[in-house]
Amino acid sequence: MARQSRTTRHPGAAVLRRAYRLMRVRFGHQRWWPGETPFEVCVGAILTQNTAWTNVERAIANLKSARVLDPRKLFALPGRRLAQLIRPAGYFNVKARRLRSFMRVLVEQFGGDLRRLFAGQTRRVRERLLAIHGIGPETADSLLLYAGGHASFVIDAYTKRIFQRHGWAGKSGKRKVKGGKTRETGYEELKSVCEGALNQNSGRQRLDYWQDYHAQLVAVGKHFCRTRAPRCSECPLKPLLPADGKAVEALKR
Ligand code: SF4
Secondary structure, three states: OOOOOOOOOOOOHHHHHHHHHHHHHHHOOOOOOOOOOHHHHHHHHHHOOOOOHHHHHHHHHHHHHOOOOOHHHHHHOOHHHHHHHOHHHOOHHHHHHHHHHHHHHHHHHHOOOHHHHOOOOHHHHHHHHHOOOOOOHHHHHHHHHHOOOOOOOOOOHHHHHHHHHOOOOOOOOEEEOHHHOEEEOOHHHHHHHHHHHOOOOOHHHHHHHHHHHHHHHHHHHHHOOOOOOOOHHHOOOHHHOOOOOHHHHHHOO
């Protein structure tokens, strides 16, 4: 794990567990991820990159009405037709290529069977997913956590913003990695902090806890911790703001 900067202090387990209780009391269990089947969850996780969920829902509705929401049918679909169907999700040509890359691996290497794709140790399955074109850490962890039954904590833009504003994480950036891909710096560190602190349960309980924890952070990010003008006074995480006022500067970023 990378060393903490002098201005960043990772939260202890007690703080992160309290954060969950505060969010859960406010929002209730979020019952994530929206999707009727694990395969639909996978398609949604790839389509949701850089767009609002309502747009993903429209794209998935198109795939359903065309009766192609199935690994082999999606893989057999010509790229242009696929792009046309997922157009509402934005970046449709890029996302069509990403979906096809995922389908190629799923169909050609795992017989179209998600259970086979997700079989094995979490670390190994994660590496398998990260090797697929267009699947970065956030998408891989979403697939693992919400479709694959693997406890793999998801870090997204909301998580980073909330953690940074509370002084629990440094600023993130990007770096080049093998294969010309870019990776967010700080992702693995933040993931490791959360997984280390929120490990009091195991099995199904841990899976449900981490699924709901991420969903709660998204709810805070959407409703309170906005990029501009965060609504701290009404936010369930207000009691966890640093008392020294350093977050005030961070809030302006
Ligand atoms: S809105 Fe304020 S209190 Fe809520 S998570 Fe963001 S920085 Fe923290």
